[in-house]
Amino acid sequence: MTTTSSTTTPAADLVARSNRLGADPRTTNYAGGNTSAKGTETDPVTGEPVELLWVKGSGGDLGTLTEKNLAVLRLDRLRALTGVYPGVEREDEMVAAFDYCLHGKGGAAPSIDTAMHGLVDAPHVDHLHPDSGIALATAADGEALTAECFGDRVVWVPWRRPGFQLGLDIAAVKDANPQAIGCVLGGHGITAWGETSDEAEARSLEIVATAEAFIAERTERLAAEGKHPFGAVVPGYEALDPAERRTKAARLAPVIRGLASTDAPQVGHVTDSDVVLDLLSREHLAELAALGTSCPDHFLRTKVKPLVVDLPASASVEEISARLVELHASYRDDYQGYYDRNATPDSPAIRGADPAIVLVPGVGMFSFGKNKQTARVAGEFYVNAINVMRGAEAISTYAPIDEAEKFRIEYWALEEAKLQRMPAPKPLATRVALVTGAGSGIGRAIAERLAAEGACVVIADLNLEGAQEVADQLGGPDVAVAVRADVTSEDDVAALVDEAALAFGGVDLVVNNAGLSISKPLLDTTAKDWDLQHDVMAKGSFLVAREAARAMIAQKMGGDIVYIASKNSLFAGPNNIAYSATKADQAHQVRLLAAELGEHGVRVNGVNPDGVVRGSGIFAGGWGAKRAAVYGVAEEDLGAYYAQRTLLKREVLPEHVAAAVYALTGPDLSQTTGLHVPVDSGVAAAFLR
Known part of the structure; x- marks a missing residue:
């Protein structure tokens, strides 16, 4: 157990480490992942030492994390919850129990991943969503590939929805593998641990870099054989030149935005990065897009899959617009079917059947959200998903978690409760x-x-x-x-x-x-x-x-x-x-x-x-002097002059x-x-x- 030193604190070290990890897009995505530190402080009530857990709170972002974004819990009380844990079918009840483990005012609200950090027996824990790690986690034979990539230094943990049971699973894996520095979570991401903050960070980066190198070597091997993880380029689906692409995107954006706003108004964002345009030109685009995303952080923002326009880049704006209307109707029917197949009597109501991501070959990706940041971040997450698909296809076959599991997370009661806590939108939001x-x-x-x-x-x-x-x-x-x-x-x-x-x-x-x-x-x-x-x-x-x-x-x-x-x-x-x-x-x-x-x-x-008059660009540009001359008053008195000739005698x-x-x-x-x-x-x- 670490203790507070004379020069720094576990919380300060944790924030610094989190900010470094969050600033690197290779390690995690916006608001994704969480980090923690354990340490000892003096209980102000008893005067005795008390072991505490500092962990990123619900909804925070590693890159911009501050100490006020940390939840602070008593470690003894958190670990005592294992004695009252009612089992995986009722694990959601444990989130409310975290409130009874808070130290003092507790800081930020504890997230669903708090159990992972508290139950794993290590002073410092990082849970991250790097593209390379998720590529291994979503590969069809991810467990074997993890062993091939890391040996016994990193251990495989089968898919389980985030929660108390996943925390128990990871803790058990760590205890059973004392040589391990971390684990790959099937369908999800990675977790690493260390005795010091620096060691945890170094191990996190080691896992990311090792996975990247493993994928890069396999990708180069494919290239030497004349192959690409996404298949061959389809003639006619290549990226348009930048000027034409920009013009076409601008003409299509209002059409797509209108369709994406059928259930609720949305703000849009356009992405035409090389990563996106490459996927849109490849032969496996449709089948990969249909499989959807896997990491919960991804599909909560992108929906389970995008809408893909099945026309070449040469298609006119009018042709694409007409096809979009047809594809949008099919997408809505498909999403309604997804909801109907998986919903239970206590599931939250459907939140809308419009796509959050629309892919147009040759042009780019259109992403949507309740505001510009949400729309932009949705696009960033789909770029992460593309990287994951490419990595998984380079080393194996992309095999995300099945739709039933996706639905359990997308329409999770805890996720719904988080949405209901969001502040009411401002009157002109989405406009x-x-x-x-x-x-x-x-x-x-x-x-x-x-x-x-x-x-x-x-x-x-x-x-x-x-x-x-x-x-x-x-x-x-x-x-x-x-x-x-x-x-x-x-x-x-x-x-x-x-x-x-x-x-x-x-x-x-x-x-x-x-x-x-x-x-x-x-x-x-x-x-x-x-x-x-x-x-x-x-x-x-x-x-x-x-x-x-x-x-x-x-x-x-x-x-x-x-x-x-x-x-x-x-x-x-x-x-x-x-x-x-x-x-x-x-x-x-x-x-x-x-x-x-x-x-x-x-x-x-x-x-x-x-x-x-006051604050007016027109009046400041000479108009004021001319009007003042017309009325025979000093320019600085013009506003007051105008006010006195009104019924209310008030300046505008x-x-x-x-x-x-x-x-x-x-x-x-x-x-x-x-x-x-x-x-x-x-x-x-x-x-x-």
């Missing part, structure tokens, strides 16, 4: 928003509000640096991406909507906010002034709305388009012919598009702000406009379209009538 002119001012405030309400946001602006600053501030690519776009350019606008599709799977909510202001009397307004004003706001809004509507119609999920118009779309003010006429154009686009797009479930509404800020956008696109006004909402503190001359 993909695209905001133009979002690098500053009103657009930035809108982007910030939509992200705060749960949306993924595309920050579009002529100033890419400003847009990137906003995206970074909102949380980076799992929340927001920055795109440089000139809304007067058809090519830029088409590329902008493509970027939304590639980043998040499509687009649901568009805010036409990009604009500029030219304040001149009629006789001073040039044709160039007029054209510029109309190109940016009237034409730009039209182009953005058209391309976004194209994606929304393909998704078949409805959507929202909001125009940031102006009080000036109604109010006849002086020296403002180009700007106000353009705003009137935008205001009528709202009415026209609301009438046209309603049949597709797309709502179109407008916001009419006035006097937004960018966040007030953002609040109106949220009100129009959130859950409370779902039956509203064709509306203009004034955000002007009350300008009677601009009342709608």
Whole structure:
């Protein structure tokens, strides 16, 4: 048993080791695996030494683990549970018993694997999900191959669902094999142990590296014979060139996202790595994909198997889209059959029959989840699954656990309870928003509000640096991406909507906010002034709305388009012919598009702000000085001047406009379209009538 030293603690050593292991994608995947350390501390109640177990808590990630993510349990009480263990049929009851073993406040909630760490007689234990280890674990003759690979240094443990009994199994194997440094868990992963934290880590890495070398040698042997673990390349299924692949993925993403959102809206992610494209080009793609994934961490995120498009890379977007509709219907029927075959009267209700992974030869993989991170991680896990399949096929035959066992885990009561504990989603969760002119001012405030309400946001602006600053501030690519776009350019606008599709799977909510202001009397307004004003706001809004509507119609999920118009779309003010006429154009686009797009479930509404001076990019760009001159006030007093001419005598800020956008696109006004909402503190001359 290790003890707390004067320079470090078991918990600190454990966190450092976990972070190193979790940072290496060869050793484990996101939120996968768990680690532990045992040690002695003084019981604050008795003043006597007490043996403790620190173990990664439920839901944590090794790479980002901190001490607050550790569960802390009394080892004597945890091991005493073996005396009341009711047997494998009731082993789930033991998870609740872990709470009675906690030391002090206990830290994080103990996970299902806590028993493995507490019952194995070693001060330090690592349980990991390396691709190489799972390849051995899912090989048809994995037990014999494990012996061939490691000799008696690593021992085989037959498949068993994670839980108390698996902990007893591993403990017994270790006791029976004192020479062993760890074990391969059939269908699952690896476990290693050591007397010190460094020894446990070194043994974990030794198992991973030894398995990798074993697989690499067999793969090279196949290559020398002109063979590949996934079979030969199928002519016509090779990867498209990057530009064509990207364009095709962008066109397909909204279609696939709409199908994957049949039961519940999803956010998407696209992966076209070499690992993915290689599998999609091979002759054994269909049969391997049908076998599904094996490691519980994999299929809990990817579902038991993907949807595979059975068309060559040369097939058109229209052909693939039509085939996807047919394949999606078959996938749903198949998944319903999987549920019906395996469900028992006390099984949780089916959670949806749509695929989480869709594979399109020549193009790539589309993965889906309740948010961008979940969608991205699902794709990462399927890449792990591909690596596992390739390794298993190189050394033997890929033979994952059977579907009944997969179902027992996917619809495990403990897994369902974990899902039920998840916080309620935010109002705009799963929605993909695209905001133009979002690098500053009103657009930035809108982007910030939509992200705060749960949306993924595309920050579009002529100033890419400003847009990137906003995206970074909102949380980076799992929340927001920055795109440089000139809304007067058809090519830029088409590329902008493509970027939304590639980043998040499509687009649901568009805010036409990009604009500029030219304040001149009629006789001073040039044709160039007029054209510029109309190109940016009237034409730009039209182009953005058209391309976004194209994606929304393909998704078949409805959507929202909001125009940031102006009080000036109604109010006849002086020296403002180009700007106000353009705003009137935008205001009528709202009415026209609301009438046209309603049949597709797309709502179109407008916001009419006035006097937004503070924080406004337009006013800071010279418009403020010109309007102040028109009204004969100092520029710094313009906001207060505008406020005093309103009914409420209150200044309008960018966040007030953002609040109106949220009100129009959130859950409370779902039956509203064709509306203009004034955000002007009350300008009677601009009342709608």
